Amino acid sequence: MREITLSQAVNEAIAEEMRRDPTVFLMGEDVAEAGTPFKVLSGLVEEFGTERVLDTPISEPGFVGMAVGAAMTGARPIVDLMFGDFIYLVMDQLCNQAAKQHYMSGGKLTVPMVLRTNMGATRRSAAQHSQSLQAIVAHIPGLKVAMPSSAYEAKGLMKTAIRDNNPVVIFEDKLMYQDKAPVPEEEYLIPFGEAHVKREGSDITLIGTSSMVQVAEKAAEMLAAEGISAEVIDPRTIVPLDEATLLASVKKTSRAIVIDEGHQSYGATAEIASRLNEKAFYHLDAPVLRMGAMDVPVPFSPALEDITVPTAEQVVENARKLCAGEMIHAA
């Protein structure tokens, strides 16, 4: 199978959906000729014109609000939010307006829009360009949240997001844009709420999101060398969350570590861990462990930044302890 980058996968997904459905359009800062600072959208304006690939002023609440209105009246906008950190600027439009229209109207209004943005530290971008804020939007009823872990997921989830009748926020890890993965030429979609068991194992379940899936896979590889069999699962969407697949795995392995790049406190890892505790408690041989980013603003210095995000080595160390029945005092 051919291999393409995550960036190309996103681009292909959007191009295919724009060809299929004339109501789909793109808007955001420098999305047209520039194709975004990450060049993810390069070439789209050439094919679809400036009518459907709109460069906006630097007005995040403004253009996200406009996407909501366009979506409520029959279009399917994809909004590009240049950095995930800018979600704070659009909270009202996203959480008070987009997320609630369907409910507040008793099901009459729908907001089929996609907000694609990014996450991920270690790019030496410091505290306002490095955050992973998925937990903040996942907290709000009415928003779906997808977190692709490779080019394959990025394409399939983006296509599903564009066809979904709800506001969907997609977090792409900005350090993965150039990572390649096998992506079929034929069309495919990845349904929301279906976790992917990336690797089967029997001693411990490693649940990772986005780039933390790679961390989990690497850890599983290292653990295998020590005779510990780790199962790796990628939920792919944290809203909706495929609880059934996670629970089935944990009931089998009796141990779990949840890894996500958002801050650990009150984070996505906490939510997933407590669901496992609530629903698989009597199958567990060890407490479910959370591994999130350190509870500090992301520091600039590489010497500091690198120690704020979970690494495969830390996952291995924790997995080893859990399997040996040792207590862990995390964070």
Place this chain on the structure above:
Amino acid sequence: MTKTNTEDYLRMYTQMVRIRTFEDNANQLYLSAKMPGLTHMYSGEEAVAVGICEALTDDDRITSTHRGHGHCVAKGAEFKEMFCELLGKAEGYCRGKGGSMHIADQSHGNLGANAIVGGSMGIATGSALRAKLQGSDDVTVCFFGDGATAQGLMYEVMNMAALWRLPVIYACENNGYSEYTKTEEIAAGSITARAEAFGIESHQVDGQDVLAVNELTQKLVERARKGEGPFFLELMTYRYHGHHVGDINREYYRSKDEEKDWKENRDPIIRFRAWLVEQGIATEDEIEAINAAIEKDATEAVAYAEAAPYPDVSEVDMHVFAA
């Protein structure tokens, strides 16, 4: 003035009285503790909503505000579904999930009231962007108060609307107050000048004169359909009640004399009624008959809504996500 528009004039009158009557009944429901929560009365501002909405079709969209019953009625909504919504009943426009501050009636193009001041400015402008992208000739009117002009969102979306010549009309209902604060204490300079800074044609109009509002809006809507938008209107008006139904003692921020002056000398319904009679468009008897029919309609709708069932509790987690 000719009589060729008799039907239009009578409908405008009827719609204004329907709003006033709706609000009187809503206020009564609050005072008799039959309505959950609070609500914001539109009484006094009827000529704004009616003058504008009578220039629109069902395909044209509006976005509304926390003071939204007037926009909702003017855009074509029915009393029954509105009162049901105010009382949180299943037959309400939003199955009781939105209430007074979120009534939406998309069958008539009302994209909904909004409890965030200025919160719908993006939605209205986005609706206009959709119209332009899809080649539709519908126009969107964004209603908001003078207080909402202090929100940054307004300037972001007006900028884009002007850059892209979107078919949107920003309708600022300047009723002199935001909550308990006078407009001149929160707004520096001129409000229309702000829109003009973006190159948006702006008009200040007497919001108590339904014909003036309607005539101007008709012209602007036609031009917006042809791609000459956006436009900005500042409609000078006044709210008769407090900020909300519970705001009873308000002399600390506005005088009774001021209220009396607006009610007695500038009331949009009294003014228009006198004009209709003077022009021979309707007799006093005909007007009384219109008023009585509306009163009856409202009384029946209130009784219906009071007796109507609440939504089943199973609906509580319905409509979080669309299928």
